[in-house]
Amino acid sequence: MPDAGETAILTEGLRKSYGQVLALDGVDLAIAHGTVFGLLGPNGAGKTTCVRILTTLLEPDGGRAEVVGLDVVRDAAVLRTRIGLAGQYAAVDENLTGVENLEMIGRLYHLTRVGARARARELLELFELTEAGERIAKTYSGGMRRRLDLAGALVARPPVLFLDEPTTGLDPRSRQGMWRLIDDLVEEGTTVLLTTQYLEEADQLADQIAVIDQGRVIAEGTSDELKDSYGRERVEVVLGETADRAVALRALAAMSSGAPECEGRTVRVPIRPRPGILAEAVRRLDEAGVELEDLELHRPTLDDVFLSLTGHAAEEREEEEQASGASAG
Amino acid sequence: MAAVPAIPSGQEPLVATTFAEKLRLGISDALVITRRSLLRVPRQPELLLGFTIQPVMFVLLFRYVFGGAIQTPGTSYVDFLLPGILVQSIAFGSTVTGVGIAADMQQGLIDRFRSLPMARSAVLAGRTIADIATNWLQLAVMIAVGYVVGFRFSTSVPDVSAGLALLTLVGFAFSWLSALIAMGLSSVEAAQQASFIWLFPLTFVSSAFAPPETMPEPLRTFASDINPFSLWVDSLRHLFVGTPIGDEVWQGLIWAVGIIVVFGPLAVWRYRKVSTR
Numbered sequence A: 001m002p003d004a005g006e007t008a009i010l011t012e013g014l015r016k017s018y019g020q021v022l023a024l025d026g027v028d029l030a031i032a033h034g035t036v037f038g039l040l041g042p043n044g045a046g047k048t049t050c051v052r053i054l055t056t057l058l059e060p061d062g063g064r065a066e067v068v069g070l071d072v073v074r075d076a077a078v079l080r081t082r083i084g085l086a087g088q089y090a091a092v093d094e095n096l097t098g099v100e101n102l103e104m105i106g107r108l109y110h111l112t113r114v115g116a117r118a119r120a121r122e123l124l125e126l127f128e129l130t131e132a133g134e135r136i137a138k139t140y141s142g143g144m145r146r147r148l149d150l151a152g153a154l155v156a157r158p159p160v161l162f163l164d165e166p167t168t169g170l171d172p173r174s175r176q177g178m179w180r181l182i183d184d185l186v187e188e189g190t191t192v193l194l195t196t197q198y199l200e201e202a203d204q205l206a207d208q209i210a211v212i213d214q215g216r217v218i219a220e221g222t223s224d225e226l227k228d229s230y231g232r233e234r235v236e237v238v239l240g241e242t243a244d245r246a247v248a249l250r251a252l253a254a255m256s257s258g259a260p261e262c263e264g265r266t267v268r269v270p271i272r273p274r275p276g277i278l279a280e281a282v283r284r285l286d287e288a289g290v291e292l293e294d295l296e297l298h299r300p301t302l303d304d305v306f307l308s309l310t311g312h313a314a315e316e317r318e319e320e321e322q323a324s325g326a327s328a329g
Numbered sequence B: 001m002a003a004v005p006a007i008p009s010g011q012e013p014l015v016a017t018t019f020a021e022k023l024r025l026g027i028s029d030a031l032v033i034t035r036r037s038l039l040r041v042p043r044q045p046e047l048l049l050g051f052t053i054q055p056v057m058f059v060l061l062f063r064y065v066f067g068g069a070i071q072t073p074g075t076s077y078v079d080f081l082l083p084g085i086l087v088q089s090i091a092f093g094s095t096v097t098g099v100g101i102a103a104d105m106q107q108g109l110i111d112r113f114r115s116l117p118m119a120r121s122a123v124l125a126g127r128t129i130a131d132i133a134t135n136w137l138q139l140a141v142m143i144a145v146g147y148v149v150g151f152r153f154s155t156s157v158p159d160v161s162a163g164l165a166l167l168t169l170v171g172f173a174f175s176w177l178s179a180l181i182a183m184g185l186s187s188v189e190a191a192q193q194a195s196f197i198w199l200f201p202l203t204f205v206s207s208a209f210a211p212p213e214t215m216p217e218p219l220r221t222f223a224s225d226i227n228p229f230s231l232w233v234d235s236l237r238h239l240f241v242g243t244p245i246g247d248e249v250w251q252g253l254i255w256a257v258g259i260i261v262v263f264g265p266l267a268v269w270r271y272r273k274v275s276t277r
Helices: A047-054 A098-108 A113-126 A142-153 A172-187 A199-205 A223-230 A245-253 A277-287 A302-310 A314-323 B019-043 B045-069 B077-093 B095-106 B109-114 B122-148 B157-183 B188-204 B219-226 B228-241 B248-273
Strands: A007-018 A021-032 A036-040 A062-067 A083-086 A160-164 A191-196 A208-213 A216-221 A234-239 A261-263 A266-270 A292-298
Touching: A007 A047, A007 A191, A021 A047, A021 A062, A021 A191, A021 A208, A021 A216, A036 A047, A036 A199, A047 A062, A047 A160, A047 A191, A083 A142, A098 A113, A098 A142, A098 B019, A113 A142, A142 A160, A142 A172, A172 A191, A172 A199, A191 A199, A208 A223, A208 A302, A216 A223, A216 A302, A223 A302, A234 A245, A234 A277, A245 A266, A245 A277, A277 A292, B019 B045, B019 B122, B045 B077, B045 B095, B045 B122, B077 B095, B077 B122, B077 B157, B077 B188, B077 B228, B095 B109, B095 B122, B095 B157, B095 B188, B122 B157, B122 B248, B157 B188, B157 B228, B157 B248, B228 B248
Parallel strands: A036 A191, A036 A208, A083 A160, A160 A191
Antiparallel strands: A007 A021, A007 A062, A208 A216, A234 A266, A234 A292, A261 A266
């Protein structure tokens, strides 16, 4: 665990329940300065609760949390000058223009009137909203609102930024743009904690990932570490039209490390990674006289990690919950 | 993207440490919120329209449909009616506060405000102060309509001013109440409906539209001795058209101040814990 000087965010045994529902069940995190930390989990896993506690919106029932060395309960007032929060509900005042929105936030950070206005202009330019700055935010697109929201979170140039599902509901282009922005911020030394349901997003952005499910961190590490420990590397074979699947499976059985999956003419055989494994697969299939159309080594995805950790796929569950109208936690 | 520019030194976010500083920054925060709430008024004209049409309809309805059937000894019905409808509309009008707070909650703005180093009371104070202005707009429309249908002030300028001040205070009190209720609800629609449920009976079972003496027990006792609305309506009638009364004005004042003193801190306390989801 990094010492206090290097740690931007630290939680120990963080607990929170809403009535009977246990939202956080002892969460320990240590997040180094200047890194992106991804909190990955399905809806209702406790991601948002965690962010709400760290941003002083919610008091924990047990455990403790520090952000830049400040206790989230005891030092809440000072801490609020050091953090920025942008969430899945772009928190912009729809009846104000872009400039007015940012000026208001600047004034609430107690910048001077002139200072707040100058800051608003700077940030609008940075987020390519200068032209839209005089327009009422009601007329903004979803992506523009997110950008304005993120600009609002950066008014005080906080050393720690919390992004709660920053790209949920954005189209792919806006999502890419948001990712670039986050990259740039981290390059400048900002520590970012982001929550996401998108494995791809965590993979792209996060230095460290904690997989959270039912209020508990069930795995933690870099994307690659997680894939190596929990993912399943496999050989994916697409058989030729005349090939016999049973023969192919028999030929590959000796090298497989688990039960193979079949789907049409595609056969997936889990393996333990080692050099020359593809050549071996080709040789075995060749010797058995199996006609091949395609063959590739499949690196594990975070999807696999998630599946093997929780027994369910992350995004499938998300869709289910959205369909049943469940709310985030 | 270029680097996020640093904040010039001497311009860093401020946290109040002394009481005087807390007060100064708190007032500044509240004024920032007041300004943002006022900016929305001309940009959301439908909001004000919604809160003006109903009372104007009531004025016309009671003046011309029911008015002829209601006996009000000593005063014309329109002079009797207008102070009553003004009190009722200012109470209903104050639900804009709750609707605004509910909308802020729904849009995540309350979360943003609560994550800022601003005074905890400022969001509610700023909003309720701004809503005094919307209440005044509503009052101006109502009094104008009143004049068209035959209402006339028949007292001195200081009396009328005192009446308007009392109305303002009552509106301010109901704004705090409405804010508190809205924070317990989850949607704008709920906030809109919530106040109607109890304000409707409360304002009608009062001296606003008909003399309580004409009502059956126990409504009569409630309307004439218990309901604070009757105190405000009677005070206003006295201050606007000179109907004789006892010490209703003082009692009405105490009720209004009492509501603010009790529900203001309660609302701020609720705000500190309010959770959007």
